[in-house]
Amino acid sequence: MVPSDLRYTKDHEWVRVEGKTATIGVTDFAANQLGDVVFVDLPVVGRAVDQFATFGVVESVKAVSDLYAPVSGQVVDVNGDLASKPELVNSDPFGEGWMIKVELGDAAQLGELLDAAAYEKLTAEA
Amino acid sequence: MAYGPHTPADRQRMLAALGMQSVDELFADIPEGLRSSPLKLDPPEPEQLLMNRLAGLAGRNRVELASFLGAGAYRHFSPPMVDQILLRGEWYTAYTPYQPEVSQGTLQSIYEYESLIAELIGLDVVSASHYDGAAATAEAALMTCRAAARRRVLVSQAVHPHYREVLRTYFAGAGLDIEEIPLVADGPAGGTTDLAELERRLAEADEPVAGVLLAQPNFYGLLEPMAEAATLTHAAGALFVAVVEPVSLAVLAPPGAYGADIAAGEGQALGIPPQYGGPYLGILACTDSLVRQIPGRLVGMTSDVDGKRAYVMTLQAREQHIRREKAASNICTNQTLLALAASVWLAALGPHGLRDVAAMGAARAAELEAALASMGVARAHAGAYLNEFAIRVPNARAVHRALLGRGVLAGLVLADAVPDQPAFADALLVCATEVTTGNDIATFARELGAVLGGETAGGAFEPAATPAAANA
Numbered sequence: 001m002v003p004s005d006l007r008y009t010k011d012h013e014w015v016r017v018e019g020k021t022a023t024i025g026v027t028d029f030a031a032n033q034l035g036d037v038v039f040v041d042l043p044v045v046g047r048a049v050d051q052f053a054t055f056g057v058v059e060s061v062k063a064v065s066d067l068y069a070p071v072s073g074q075v076v077d078v079n080g081d082l083a084s085k086p087e088l089v090n091s092d093p094f095g096e097g098w099m100i101k102v103e104l105g106d107a108a109q110l111g112e113l114l115d116a117a118a119y120e121k122l123t124a125e126a
Numbered sequence: 127m128a129y130g131p132h133t134p135a136d137r138q139r140m141l142a143a144l145g146m147q148s149v150d151e152l153f154a155d156i157p158e159g160l161r162s163s164p165l166k167l168d169p170p171e172p173e174q175l176l177m178n179r180l181a182g183l184a185g186r187n188r189v190e191l192a193s194f195l196g197a198g199a200y201r202h203f204s205p206p207m208v209d210q211i212l213l214r215g216e217w218y219t220a221y222t223p224y225q226p227e228v229s230q231g232t233l234q235s236i237y238e239y240e241s242l243i244a245e246l247i248g249l250d251v252v253s254a255s256h257y258d259g260a261a262a263t264a265e266a267a268l269m270t271c272r273a274a275a276r277r278r279v280l281v282s283q284a285v286h287p288h289y290r291e292v293l294r295t296y297f298a299g300a301g302l303d304i305e306e307i308p309l310v311a312d313g314p315a316g317g318t319t320d321l322a323e324l325e326r327r328l329a330e331a332d333e334p335v336a337g338v339l340l341a342q343p344n345f346y347g348l349l350e351p352m353a354e355a356a357t358l359t360h361a362a363g364a365l366f367v368a369v370v371e372p373v374s375l376a377v378l379a380p381p382g383a384y385g386a387d388i389a390a391g392e393g394q395a396l397g398i399p400p401q402y403g404g405p406y407l408g409i410l411a412c413t414d415s416l417v418r419q420i421p422g423r424l425v426g427m428t429s430d431v432d433g434k435r436a437y438v439m440t441l442q443a444r445e446q447h448i449r450r451e452k453a454a455s456n457i458c459t460n461q462t463l464l465a466l467a468a469s470v471w472l473a474a475l476g477p478h479g480l481r482d483v484a485a486m487g488a489a490r491a492a493e494l495e496a497a498l499a500s501m502g503v504a505r506a507h508a509g510a511y512l513n514e515f516a517i518r519v520p521n522a523r524a525v526h527r528a529l530l531g532r533g534v535l536a537g538l539v540l541a542d543a544v545p546d547q548p549a550f551a552d553a554l555l556v557c558a559t560e561v562t563t564g565n566d567i568a569t570f571a572r573e574l575g576a577v578l579g580g581e582t583a584g585g586a587f588e589p590a591a592t593p594a595a596a597n598a
Contacts, residue, residue, distance in 0.1 A: 039443075041418065044275075064443040066452075 001120070002027060003094055007070060007110050008119035009052070014094065015070040015113065017104060022071050025098040026058065026089060029123045034060040037089040040082045042099055047075050049102060051109050056099065058089065071109045073102030192566035193535040194494070196514045196557025197345070197543065198259065198286050199406075202373065202483060203561055204397040208470045217463060226439045232462065233437035236425040239465040242472045246375045247389045248382025249411040253422035255465040256408025256458055259392025260292040263339065263369050265410055265455055266390040267293055269419045270337025270365040271302055272454075278303040279337045280327055282319040284344035285369055287544050293339075296457075303333070311549065317346045317507035317516070321354055328362035335362055337388075341369040342378065345544075346555065347514030348507055349378070356385035365416075372396055372409060372468075374512050376477070376484040381411070388412045397471025398464055407464040418444055421455030483560050487513035490558035490567070497571035498556075501578065506553050514557035516540060522552045525577055532573040 006014040012030035016023045031037065039059040049055040049069040056067040079098050082088060089097040114122065132140075141147065153161060171179075193201065216231060226233060240252040256262040267279045279297070281290055283306045290306065297304040307327065310320050319340055328335050338359040340350050356366040368381035370391040381389040393407030394400065412420050418441065426440035446453035475483065491513040495505060498517055506516035519525050522539055529536040537556035544550055558567070 039418070059443045064448055 002029075002116050004116040006094070007113035007115065008122075009068055009070045009113060010122060011068045012123075013068055013070050015110070017107075017110065020104050021076065021101050022073060022104045023098050023101050024055075024070060026067065026093055027119070027123075028093045029126075030065075031090045031093045031097070034058060034063055034065065034089075036061045037086045040086050040089065040099065042078045042082070043075050045075050045078055049073060049075060049100075051112070067099065069102070070113055071102065071104055071106070073105045075100050076103050077101040188530075188535070191530070191533055191535040192563075192569045194537045194556040194558065194562070194566075194570060195535050196347075196559075197538040197555055198288070198392060199400040200371070200373065200395040200557065201400055201559055201561050202395060202397055204399070204471060205474050207474055208397055208467055211470050212463065212467055217466060227436070230437055233425050233439070235466050235469060236423065236462065237427055237437050238473075239469040240425060242469055243372070243393075243409055243411060246372055246380065246472075247370070247409075247411045248380030249386070249389055250414040251417050251420055251424065252409070252411045253420050253460075254425060255393070255460045255462065256410055256422055257461065258404060258406040258408045259369070259390065259394075260286070260289040260408075261458070262390040262392075262408030262410040263289045263367075264292050264296040265408075265421050265458060266367045266369075266388045266412075267304070267337055267339060268296060268300065268302075268455070269388055269412065269416060269421075270367065271300075273365060273416055273419050274334075274336040274363070276334050276336035276364070277301075278305065278333045278335050279339065280305050280307050280324065280335055281339040282307045282324075282341065282344065282350070283309050283547070284317065284319055284346060284348070284350070285339055285341045286345045289341075289369065307338075309549075314508050315351075316509065317348050318344065318350050318509055319355065321351060321358065324355060325358050328358060328364065335359075335364040337365045337367055339367040339369060342381075343371060343374060343512050343514065346507065346516050347511040347557065349510045349512065352379070352381075352386070353384040360385065370409075373480065373484050373487070376480040377488070378512065387416060393464065393468050396468035397474075398467050405461060405464055407461050407468055417441060419454055420444070421453070421458045423460055484512070486560035487558060487562075490560065490562045491515065493564070494556065494558045494562070494567050494570070497567050498574065501571050501575040503574060503578070506550070513559060514555065516550065516553045516555050518552060519554050519574075519578075520552055522554050525574070526554060528577045529570075529573055532577070534570050534573050536570065536574070 006016050008014050008027065012027045014025055014027050037058055037060045041057040043049065043055055049072060051070065051072045052068055054066040055069045058065050058067055078100050081096065082099065091097065137149065141149070146152065236254045240254065243252040244250065256265060270279060271277060279302065281293060281304060293304050305327065307324050308320050310316050310318055324338065338355065340352060340355050342350050342352050344350050352368060359366040365387040366385060367388045367390060368386040370381060370389055372391055372393055373395045389411045391409045393409045396407070398407060410420060410422065421444065424440050425437055428436055428438055430436040442448050444454040446456050472480065491511070495515065503517050503519060506518050523541060526536050526539050537554045540550035540553040540555050
């Protein structure tokens, strides 16, 4: 079961909105598919990210994948712990494995994302 | 098993699958003028006659000259064991193994190359080699743009002119800016990079600088203030690239000691004979924090399932077979056999031997300076050099030509190498290494004195009549 309070992309990123801040990471499904994550390349604070455009790269022992932003906004925080502990993406993808926080530009963009039920359906079919 | 190229029927089937009539249609996207014309070859001739003809052509090479030519390619003694090891058939596998872990021997040789160069340069990571020094330098400049997410790079005019040309080619294609930092005109720092100008350019806020490139020793043989340049560069949030000649690092401070983030250079000097057109060896190294930006192969050491030492290709996510168009480079190759040659040469000499090579070159160059000075020919610059320096010679091109007729290759005519630098209109760039003999130096000084004295014995010194001088 994925958390019901989050929104999801078809590319397996999640977003949690608290006030104007949107926290972004990848789902447990993505983490399992990737295998052991060894490196996460994230943008610097202050950079703008666009909805559905790449904002970083996640590298595991067997694959490299681009990260796609669920929403547009300016990066206000980056999870620095991932530099030394990329395995947090595997052990706690919805918690300590978060990647970036952006200042949400347009809340209407959330309407273009999947809710938990729709995302579970997507991964059940995968 | 039948082994042969495609039959006409094979080709027809492939063309039919592509919906094409002729092979030429595959090349329709290439402008007509850029396509190769048919090779116009002479009719076949017997192998023995061909060998004679080629031997005759090879005989026209002047190998007996007392040579003082360096300018980016340096002669060094290479013990016969280097070639002997290179000739072993085991090395002639794919230059980059594609089932790499099966080729433990090749991987070990690459790992040893990386380790030796890392020790010499004083940086953490060394790639498994690049095409040549110019290509490695251009890759270093591109690394600074990716790492800093900026588009502007500054390069000293005392970086080799060929390297700067390659930089311009790479940067034009990538839509990035490359700007040249001029040199100090005269005085104690004459011929080195103008640090005041560097500081001014770094301060231009509208387009922040990604990286700064200086060469050590520089193209004119002079020692640059690398530590100061690195400090200025870092203060502007940019990365510092040292373009180095590896043998010099046995006696000069290594890039890691003065804060370079990246080092690039030509590895030919590591016992590889100077050759027209190569193959040469591009060296590229960086700090650990830039490891994901470095292009090319990296080999690491690990343990296998039985706990035994094993070598593996590592961090391949940077590379084009994994990352396609997002790879750290799609225009890099490696030179494994040349990297092996450099490793064997370094191992054969050892750290003390390498220091001797560098120190002997410097000593020979000092002798050369004194011998030339005794003929009234002075250096063009006042600053410190290692084993190469520029001299002022009136009618440099004609004198260089006259000396060729007297058995001396008097270095490089700087007016040909850097025509955009009026300061070097009448100058030669000369170098000495441990293979330069006292006899060579005496010959150079004597013949130079004779040529400058207006002596025309040998009939070679007729400046007005030489085509090169007429064009000048």
